[in-house]
Amino acid sequence: xxxxxxxxxxxxxxxxxxxxEETAWTLFTENKLRGSVHLxxxxxxxxxxxxxxLSNEDYIASTHRGHGHCIAKGAQLDxxxxxxxxxxxxxxxxxxxxxxxxxxxxxxxxxNAIVGGGLPIATGxxxxxxxxxxxxxxxxxxxxxxxxxxxFHESINLASVWKLPVIFVCENNQYGMxxxxxxxxxxxxxxxxxxxYNIPGEVVDGNDVVAVFEAFARAKERAVNGEGPTLxxxxxxxxxxxxxxxxxxxxxxxxxxxxxxxxxxIQRFRNxxxxxxxxxxxxxxxxxxxAAKQMAEAVDFALNSPEPDPAHVLDxxxxxx
Amino acid sequence: xxxxxxxxxxxxxxxxxxxxxxxxxxMGEDVEKLGGVYGCTRDLYKEFGTDRVRNTPISExxxxxxxxxxxCCGMRPIAELMYWDFAFVAADQIFNQVAKTRYVFGGNAKIxxxxxxxxxxxxxxxxxxxxSLESIFMHIPGIKVVCPSTPADAAGLLRTAIRDDNPVCFFxxxxxxxxxxxxxxxxxxxxxxxxADIKRxxxxxxxxxxxxxxxxxxxxxxxxxxxxxxAEVIDPRTLVPFDYDTIARSVKKTGRLVVVHEAHQxxxxxAQVITQVTKMxxxxxxxxxxxxxxxxxxxxxxxxxxxxxxPSIPEIISACKAVMHR
Numbered sequence: 001x002x003x004x005x006x007x008x009x010x011x012x013x014x015x016x017x018x019x020x021e022e023t024a025w026t027l028f029t030e031n032k033l034r035g036s037v038h039l040x041x042x043x044x045x046x047x048x049x050x051x052x053x054l055s056n057e058d059y060i061a062s063t064h065r066g067h068g069h070c071i072a073k074g075a076q077l078d079x080x081x082x083x084x085x086x087x088x089x090x091x092x093x094x095x096x097x098x099x100x101x102x103x104x105x106x107x108x109x110x111x112n113a114i115v116g117g118g119l120p121i122a123t124g125x126x127x128x129x130x131x132x133x134x135x136x137x138x139x140x141x142x143x144x145x146x147x148x149x150x151x152f153h154e155s156i157n158l159a160s161v162w163k164l165p166v167i168f169v170c171e172n173n174q175y176g177m178x179x180x181x182x183x184x185x186x187x188x189x190x191x192x193x194x195x196x197y198n199i200p201g202e203v204v205d206g207n208d209v210v211a212v213f214e215a216f217a218r219a220k221e222r223a224v225n226g227e228g229p230t231l232x233x234x235x236x237x238x239x240x241x242x243x244x245x246x247x248x249x250x251x252x253x254x255x256x257x258x259x260x261x262x263x264x265x266i267q268r269f270r271n272x273x274x275x276x277x278x279x280x281x282x283x284x285x286x287x288x289x290x291a292a293k294q295m296a297e298a299v300d301f302a303l304n305s306p307e308p309d310p311a312h313v314l315d316x317x318x319x320x321x
Numbered sequence: 322x323x324x325x326x327x328x329x330x331x332x333x334x335x336x337x338x339x340x341x342x343x344x345x346x347x348m349g350e351d352v353e354k355l356g357g358v359y360g361c362t363r364d365l366y367k368e369f370g371t372d373r374v375r376n377t378p379i380s381e382x383x384x385x386x387x388x389x390x391x392x393c394c395g396m397r398p399i400a401e402l403m404y405w406d407f408a409f410v411a412a413d414q415i416f417n418q419v420a421k422t423r424y425v426f427g428g429n430a431k432i433x434x435x436x437x438x439x440x441x442x443x444x445x446x447x448x449x450x451x452x453s454l455e456s457i458f459m460h461i462p463g464i465k466v467v468c469p470s471t472p473a474d475a476a477g478l479l480r481t482a483i484r485d486d487n488p489v490c491f492f493x494x495x496x497x498x499x500x501x502x503x504x505x506x507x508x509x510x511x512x513x514x515x516x517a518d519i520k521r522x523x524x525x526x527x528x529x530x531x532x533x534x535x536x537x538x539x540x541x542x543x544x545x546x547x548x549x550x551x552a553e554v555i556d557p558r559t560l561v562p563f564d565y566d567t568i569a570r571s572v573k574k575t576g577r578l579v580v581v582h583e584a585h586q587x588x589x590x591x592a593q594v595i596t597q598v599t600k601m602x603x604x605x606x607x608x609x610x611x612x613x614x615x616x617x618x619x620x621x622x623x624x625x626x627x628x629x630x631x632p633s634i635p636e637i638i639s640a641c642k643a644v645m646h647r
Binding site: 059061090091092093095096100102104105109110112114117119120121122123124125126127128129131132138150151153154155157158161162315316317318319321 | 346372373375377378380382383385386387388389390391392393394395396398413414417418421422423424425426427428429430431432462463465486487
């Protein structure tokens with residue numbers, strides 16, 4: 001199911017996302033980037049393994065931690081970074097920054113700065129697909145925190161009743177901002193909530209590319225066959241704080257280091273590819289080097305891009321013929 | 322021309338647009354067999370099927386958010402809110418998502434979405450089912466705001482809303498549904514947004530009103546005429562975009578302005594109109610404009626109490642006389 005070409009694509013996207021996020025961190029600490037920035041480092045396997053199975057005709061709705069989804073859904077690093085820096089060349093003309101980033105032309109219905117805000121929108125993508133009788137799917141990415149929002153309940157219930165081709169992908173990174181899941185959530189496994197909507201719920205190791213890929217493939221097949229949505233919970237961990245300024249009083253340095261050392265999704269997938277002889281070490285080194293090079297070029301592009309012209313600040317509030 | 326009720330005009334327009342464009346569909350609470358509380362979608366499911374006339378769960382955030390997502394992906398949804406008061410349940414989806422999606426994503430999203438529903442007092446629905454909320458929607462950039470006061474306006478404005486590639490919030494008044502009027506038969510009859518309608522011409526005082534208060538303003542104008550005062554009654558019809566020019570032109574002629582609406586007076590849309598029009602025609606004003614609206618109090622159930630909170634026809638008459646220094 002997971003062929004060699006797809007493996008290399010996933011590895012490439014994971015490396016690009018890692019480079020992007022760690023570069024964004026550095027730029028933030030150097031005051032070259034401002035605002036609310038939520039990094040996806042450590043969670044790369046989910047976006048890459050899911051989006052590997054999507055085309056531009058499939059939709060995603062993303063979250064405030066949306067850079068990874070945006071890149072995996074086809075955004076280029078340079079224009080994405082330009083958007084984070086508010087430049088005119090950014091995907092959203094500098095209006096969105098980190099929290100509303102999207103390349104709409106790639107079927108990305110947007111990062112969403114409101115926790116749980118994207119679930120109904122992804123559900124609407126699924127409704128459009130169903131009404132247009134297309135063999136596509138719509139994916140709602142959301143975190144553990146969003147699973148306690150009303151929109152989680154409303155969207156999954158509606159998608160289940162209408163048997164919409166929507167896959168609800170929960171990225172459980174253990175903390176809703178600073179609050180651990182055990183303190184905020186009635187269940188240990190958010191996937192258990194699927195029972196309340198009469199749909200399958202599945203827990204997977206979100207740092208295991210193969211596990212995420214295969215679980216999503218099952219959910220996608222079900223969706224395309226008209227059987228309705230699936231709730232997929234990917235257990236993962238964010239390496240950085242909730243946002244770039246997070247003092248992280250809610251977890252220990254040791255906890256973070258343990259995840260980094262023992263459960264780095266990129267290292268794990270690299271080991272898998274080498275063990276299964278799906279790629280040579282040199283090939284993977286080359287992918288990593290290419291990602292680093294692309295990122296360096298992206299920084300150059302973004303830093304040297306023009307600021308948006310305030311003369312156009314009122315454009316696009318409405319579509320005008 | 323056919324004589325139709327306001328509700329029938331809305332139903333007819335929806336049906337014609339669904340026939341014209343297969344991407345147009347309806348979703349909302351009880352829109353199928355019941356046809357909505359006031360019958361605006363009655364029996365449409367028989368003609369178009371339940372795929373295009375979709376009963377939803379009582380989940381306002383999902384109704385609006387799903388309609389938004391579908392609109393971004395090539396459909397043209399008409400999402401019905403049973404009462405505009407329920408918009409607060411879906412406030413994030415309307416104000417943070419629907420209104421902002423096109424702008425924040427760099428103008429790359431097209432959102433042909435109509436959110437329609439009814440509002441207002443008059444049927445004993447009390448505090449959470451009787452509000453007039455259009456001023457709030459006017460405050461958030463990114464949504465068009467439409468308020469028809471007659472069956473013909475309802476038909477012409479709704480068609481424009483459905484064919485618009487932007488989110489439109491369409492405010493109907495529950496008391497207007499049964500009222501009848503002539504509606505053009507033309508299945509392409511459209512009224513452009515941002516064009517106020519002079520409902521009655523006059524030379525002495527300009528009364529600006531919307532929805533049910535257009536009727537009340539016209540009733541006040543009848544009374545004023547008995548005293549020799551010729552009131553001009555203007556219905557802006559759309560609050561976003563707003564036709565300040567037509568009102569400014571009228572005030573240049575009359576020198577006097579009264580704005581009245583059922584929405585609360587405090588921060589009601591009339592305040593914005595008075596600010597703008599005063600700026601435009603200040604030298605022509607013979608008196609400070611007067612702004613009437615519901616008092617700052619949740620709308621009470623008892624009809625005597627409800628009426629006590631709302632501007633009355635005698636109050637409109639008094640306001641007109643006051644600006645005429647009479």
